[in-house]
Amino acid sequence: MSLLVAGQSLRGEASSIQNGYTNMQKGKLKFFDTSRGFGFIEPLDGSEDVFLHANNISGMTSGDDLREGQTIEYETEQTEKGLSALNASPADEETSGAY
DSSP states (O other), X not given: OOOEEEEEOTTOOEEEEETTEEOOEEEEEEEEETTTTEEEEEETTSOOOEEEEGGGBOSSOSSTTOOTTOEXXXXXXXXXXXXXXXXXXXXXXXXXXXX
């Protein structure tokens, strides 16, 4: 049995949470402290900031090459302290121009 809870962003857009996890979201990296191994993501939908721990970064980065303002894709998990990012990775940001 899975629990399905509907949430809403500040814009009124619905997002679903299933078993405590959400679908992939995007946000801007607010900051990331590599020496301490954590930072925060500012979701594009204007909702509350999301905690990001170095252990929850996937892909080809360990956090050393993340930069402030970079677009990050992630899932979230509700914890006792608030939202925490899971499976976070830099988003493929499209650039304008020809291939």
